[in-house]
Amino acid sequence: MEITFLSLNDSESRDFGNIKVVSSKRHPLVTLTGELQALLKKPKEQFDIVHSHDLYEIFPWIFAEVKKIYTLHGIVWEERKYTSGFGKVWTRLYEERLRICYPKLDKFIAISQYIIDELKPKGFDTSKAVIIENPISDDFFNIKRNEENLILYPATIIPRKNQLGFLRALSLIKDKIKDFKIIFTGEGSAEYIRILKKYIEKEKLNVIFLGRISYRKLLELYSKASIVGLTSFQETLPMAVLESLAVGIPVIASITGGIPYMIHDYNTGFLVNPTNYREIAEKLLILTSDKKLREKMGKKGKKEAERRFRAEIIARKLVELYLDIN
Incomplete structure (x- = not known):
């Protein structure tokens, strides 16, 4: 051939x-x-x-x-x-x-x-x-984990990706997750980014924007991440979820589009309603407070990724x- x-x-x-x-x-x-x-x-x-x-x-x-x-x-x-x-x-x-x-x-x-x-x-x-x-590239499967209390949201910054909804959930529990920092990666809509930054300033949230990053930097962030979030309104087969599963990181993602075919709820991650900020916040609290659960979910997710991706x-x-x- x-x-x-x-x-x-x-x-x-x-x-x-x-x-x-x-x-x-x-x-x-x-x-x-x-x-x-x-x-x-x-x-x-x-x-x-x-x-x-x-x-x-x-x-x-x-x-x-x-x-x-x-x-x-x-x-x-x-x-x-x-x-x-x-x-x-x-x-x-x-x-x-x-x-x-x-x-x-x-x-x-x-x-x-x-x-x-x-x-x-x-x-x-x-x-x-x-x-x-x-x-998924073998690079993600080969990452050595070294958690640093990091919540990663790797996505283009546009309204469909619903970073604002994730921030609203974070604002409900900000006093309970002070040890965690949140990183948004990706480029996107300047107007939407302005809205997000205004909300972050108003709520005094610990969120960092890294913009467009290199492939090497992405691998580094995955190695340090404890949780990956993706509360989009619509997705088909998001690479952020695939990559997270391959690395062995539990994901909190929307029960929308193709995501339910990727994540087994309460097994390899949590599926949430993207407009239910309290539900997102509850799942964040569960994972930020239980490292053993994160490790358990991560291992199951990696096994699933090995089998499929x-x-x-x-x-x-x-x-x-x-x-x-x-």
Whole structure:
């Protein structure tokens, strides 16, 4: 089996035996939806299978005589509820193109059962869908834990990620968790960050914003974190939860979207209503006051991640799919 990866980064193309990485610079003449970009960089080689993680990259291939696979990573009609302006226009365009492309696909990969749950009511034929979750780098499994009373919230800082709800929960118990510091990582909406910082100042909370951080810094924070929070309003298969499970950190996350398919409540973490601040606060108190419980949940979460999210496991599933449809 020979595999060619097409990439839009500026690095040089590379060859790893039967695996070739072809890099292509982004073309300046790009349409609103990106179809021209995909068409301009469509390779001339003949392939048996085309597998894309981007809808617009698969678009030029829909009438080609090749097997076509598309992996969907998010539910745009749910994300649209938390966007405005161009974001709403883009998500509508994306949904329409998904409807055009979907019947032409030979296989559709859903990274979570949640995606299949969402597609069925929309009239999509889910008989061609298979669930193959995202993999996690071995770097996260290999992290050596060294807790420092840290609550980590690793997420893009936008209203959908609901950092404000997490802060409201923290304000209810701030006098009981003085030994813990809270770190928000990620870039995002300047206006939303301003709102968060104003609330933090008003409530006198011990919260640090680190902004965009390096991969190495992220690994370091995970090694020190006691708890990871992610009380988003909508998620599909959030990397923050995958990474936390792989490291062995209990997670307090929303009972929304694909998260309930990732976390076993009261076993590998806690599932909470993202608007129930008292519930979030209660779960924070349980974990901050019980290190043995954190360790127990963390070990169970890591075991679950080992079983489901190791890169070699996901790669094997993909290869089996390629062989099956070819």
